[in-house]
Amino acid sequence: MPYQRAALGNGRDATTGEQYKIAKTGHNSTGSKISFPCCFFVRSAMGIWRALTKILRPAARRATPDRSEKPTGDGVEAVFRRCADFISREITTGGNVRVRVFFLDSLTSGETIAREVLAPLTDAGRLAGVPAEELPEKLLSGAVFASSAMRRETLGAVVSDLLAGCCVLVLDETRTAVAFETKSRDKRSVDAPKEEKVVKGSKDAFTETLRTNVALVRRKLRSGELKIVEFTAGSETHTRTALFYIDGYTNPGIVSEAARRLSDMAVEGVLTAAAVEECLADQPRTPFPQLLTTERPDKFCLNLLEGRVGVVADGLPIGFLAPGTFAQFLKVPEDAASHFVVGTAVTLLRCAALLVSLLLPAFFVAVAVYHPEMIPTKLLQSMIAAKQSVPFSAPMEVLLMLVSFELLQEAGLQLPTPVGATISIIGALIVGQSAVEARIVSPVVVIVVALSGVAGYTTPDQDMAAAMRLCRFLLVLAAIGAGMFGLVAGLTLLLYHLCTLESFGVPYMTPFVAAGPRELLRALVRMPLREGSVRERALHTRRKE
Amino acid sequence: MRRAAAFSLALVMLLTGCSGLRQKMRDEADLVLVRAVGVDGEAGESLTVTADTGLGEKGEPPRTFTASAATFGEAVEALRMTPECRDAFFTHTEHLLVGEAAAETDLQGLLDFVIRSPELRLDTDLFIMKDAGAGETMRAVGAGRSSAADELSFLKRYAARTGRGYTVECGEAAADMLRESAALVPAVTVRRSDDLTEEESAVDLAGMAVLREGKLAFFLTEEESRGAVLLKNRCEGAMLTVPDERGCAVTLRLLKAKTTTEPSYENGTLTGLRLRVRLTAGVVQTGGYLSPEEREVRAYIAEKAAAAEKEKIDAALRRAQETGIDFLGLGAAIERRDPVKFAGMKERWDELFPTLPVAAEVTCTVERTYELNTPLIYPSP
Numbered sequence: 001m002p003y004q005r006a007a008l009g010n011g012r013d014a015t016t017g018e019q020y021k022i023a024k025t026g027h028n029s030t031g032s033k034i035s036f037p038c039c040f041f042v043r044s045a046m047g048i049w050r051a052l053t054k055i056l057r058p059a060a061r062r063a064t065p066d067r068s069e070k071p072t073g074d075g076v077e078a079v080f081r082r083c084a085d086f087i088s089r090e091i092t093t094g095g096n097v098r099v100r101v102f103f104l105d106s107l108t109s110g111e112t113i114a115r116e117v118l119a120p121l122t123d124a125g126r127l128a129g130v131p132a133e134e135l136p137e138k139l140l141s142g143a144v145f146a147s148s149a150m151r152r153e154t155l156g157a158v159v160s161d162l163l164a165g166c167c168v169l170v171l172d173e174t175r176t177a178v179a180f181e182t183k184s185r186d187k188r189s190v191d192a193p194k195e196e197k198v199v200k201g202s203k204d205a206f207t208e209t210l211r212t213n214v215a216l217v218r219r220k221l222r223s224g225e226l227k228i229v230e231f232t233a234g235s236e237t238h239t240r241t242a243l244f245y246i247d248g249y250t251n252p253g254i255v256s257e258a259a260r261r262l263s264d265m266a267v268e269g270v271l272t273a274a275a276v277e278e279c280l281a282d283q284p285r286t287p288f289p290q291l292l293t294t295e296r297p298d299k300f301c302l303n304l305l306e307g308r309v310g311v312v313a314d315g316l317p318i319g320f321l322a323p324g325t326f327a328q329f330l331k332v333p334e335d336a337a338s339h340f341v342v343g344t345a346v347t348l349l350r351c352a353a354l355l356v357s358l359l360l361p362a363f364f365v366a367v368a369v370y371h372p373e374m375i376p377t378k379l380l381q382s383m384i385a386a387k388q389s390v391p392f393s394a395p396m397e398v399l400l401m402l403v404s405f406e407l408l409q410e411a412g413l414q415l416p417t418p419v420g421a422t423i424s425i426i427g428a429l430i431v432g433q434s435a436v437e438a439r440i441v442s443p444v445v446v447i448v449v450a451l452s453g454v455a456g457y458t459t460p461d462q463d464m465a466a467a468m469r470l471c472r473f474l475l476v477l478a479a480i481g482a483g484m485f486g487l488v489a490g491l492t493l494l495l496y497h498l499c500t501l502e503s504f505g506v507p508y509m510t511p512f513v514a515a516g517p518r519e520l521l522r523a524l525v526r527m528p529l530r531e532g533s534v535r536e537r538a539l540h541t542r543r544k545e
Numbered sequence: 546m547r548r549a550a551a552f553s554l555a556l557v558m559l560l561t562g563c564s565g566l567r568q569k570m571r572d573e574a575d576l577v578l579v580r581a582v583g584v585d586g587e588a589g590e591s592l593t594v595t596a597d598t599g600l601g602e603k604g605e606p607p608r609t610f611t612a613s614a615a616t617f618g619e620a621v622e623a624l625r626m627t628p629e630c631r632d633a634f635f636t637h638t639e640h641l642l643v644g645e646a647a648a649e650t651d652l653q654g655l656l657d658f659v660i661r662s663p664e665l666r667l668d669t670d671l672f673i674m675k676d677a678g679a680g681e682t683m684r685a686v687g688a689g690r691s692s693a694a695d696e697l698s699f700l701k702r703y704a705a706r707t708g709r710g711y712t713v714e715c716g717e718a719a720a721d722m723l724r725e726s727a728a729l730v731p732a733v734t735v736r737r738s739d740d741l742t743e744e745e746s747a748v749d750l751a752g753m754a755v756l757r758e759g760k761l762a763f764f765l766t767e768e769e770s771r772g773a774v775l776l777k778n779r780c781e782g783a784m785l786t787v788p789d790e791r792g793c794a795v796t797l798r799l800l801k802a803k804t805t806t807e808p809s810y811e812n813g814t815l816t817g818l819r820l821r822v823r824l825t826a827g828v829v830q831t832g833g834y835l836s837p838e839e840r841e842v843r844a845y846i847a848e849k850a851a852a853a854e855k856e857k858i859d860a861a862l863r864r865a866q867e868t869g870i871d872f873l874g875l876g877a878a879i880e881r882r883d884p885v886k887f888a889g890m891k892e893r894w895d896e897l898f899p900t901l902p903v904a905a906e907v908t909c910t911v912e913r914t915y916e917l918n919t920p921l922i923y924p925s926p
Contacts, residue, residue, distance in 0.1 A: 483569070
């Protein structure tokens, strides 16, 4: 059998067209007669089995042909059965050879196919007297005008080409196929980044089209050393992914590991960023991001120059960078774009804001509940006065406000932009003020939570900010449980966890650990560019300076 | 590794006594923030502790709570047993006001409790009440528009500017008594003036009090207090008025005082002590015709000022030698200068000190001819 037949039930052999209905006729595939009791049991068993297989196996797989076999027109049609955008056309070439042309209307340009493939193919003068055996060679050697033509020997390759926007010509006589590049040019234009603000930098951002993204990177890194390796990921989506690295800079070990992980991606579809992140991350269970993500090609290129590898997937307007280290999540390309003193000050401010965002609510709870002696007298007096007739304890107030803050944020994200902004204003101004006036929460708690939330927004990476928000909750719980001791214990555990993480063999906390003072200084201080760039030692780049 | 970390944390928690942390949980709303504590009691009687919360955030009148017991520690605990003061929080106690009778009975016990208590702080200011009880003063002050805690806070800020005293923390007083067997602490008294109504009272600085062997020994006069303040170099901002040659007043502000001790020896025996007191002052006001910009004028004013202050320093030294109590810390100053030589006479210092010839030499320098820190135009009330 050239194709995998559906195990049981109503199916159709793609090669012979034989219709087999074992259970209904009481005959097996060999046609032998079965006695009545046997027939009863067999029919019953078959019925149960059929019901089970209907439930357990996706319908699309029941008649899927073997994709390692040679390509045939029927095989291709079997794969794309019930696909409305699948176009199959049988034509006779100028040499009087019958061929079948397939393409997906949604991914290809009909005009290009007609002009560059069908017109020369049916031109009697061009392919006159060319027999079926010689036709593929003729096509590959320029008989058609398509910019790219590739011979395909397996059905799987044909399917991949069709899904990539090619037009495929199949010769059933010789069971060969030729694919022509006829992609549709419908795509989103390059736009300014929406998630990452740019003040002094290039105003272009990645799009959903892989080729465009490759072009954006190429235009910034005009070097032959920039290598781009393509992979196909997703058993169902067949998404093309590209691995970027600079040969001579990047550690070959990191490159080969990234290539291995990309080729081993065991997912059905690469439709979300998480699919790439979880497959490439060393420890997908931790909430801390291990891959830098950016929609800015300039940031992507800066990191490639630092010795990282980059990954871009078709359909995702995001670039992924590895190895991701903690310090990298606090940096933005604007630091490099501004004066080094300003860049340093902003970096330090961001670090302080991260600490405030993470620790302030927990510190407040610990101090208010267990260590009020640490609060200045005047402030404590004011807090006590504000706390009168508030029904909740300080920990409950903080938890309530943190949850409310998250709710408002989530509501603002889920709603369309104008409504989302309104929700934020309503939440911040009206609900907050009303809650204080109604004595549901005390003003100090509102200030603490708001300050913590605002400080959290300075974290450039949203995944890191989300992880920090999660840790903020855990630290508050630790502080409720054991005051300052709980806070310190929680912080110790958090640091312990962060120190155990690695990304592509690089310690996550580099350069705060496993690095010299110079590197540590460079993590916090933006040095003048004329002093040259020093690549992180932990990346083991080939070129150090 | 995770199990090891969890085990270590649990162990640390048990070892450090953190397992009892839950008992320390407090709800802010219930806290009664005590800002000043008054102590009264005669010899042989129980001690009475009065806690004062100070004025509220929006000027609400202070609350005072009272409890009595045999010792200070017990009285504080008894205070907590009263229904309205169950969540009394003593950590923010800024001032400890001790009645004259209680101070004469046992001040050492009070300081010992402050030192040992995890709640009370060593930097709590210590005041001795002169001619009145601490509790009754606190209640009297609280009946008006202010509170004892706020009045004492005001005194703390401006004590040095009066030139009659300075504030001393409990820890400092205890350390002085341990090191020099005597200590100086500020004394306060009840003030009744025209700007106060009949029900209102305020507290005022009444010079310094001398502690000896854990008890109140005596109060210094205003002149002696000023001399002691100068010798202790704690007179920054104090005013000084001297007459000029035409009898007009010239007012100076003392900016700095520095005292150096120069012991003299003969055959290894201490024969005398010279104190060089160098004062630095600025001109606040003149009679109008003098020009302090001229060097001679400044020298004249400085000479007058030094002479005036020397009298007060001499008075303080005289009182110290007459009583035989080295509350000015002269022995400690000699020890800092010549530790080896003083070691031989340390045991006999109480005998040597009353008869030791001590001479003070006071010089003054007028550095500023204008008032730098006071604005020319005062804000309207």
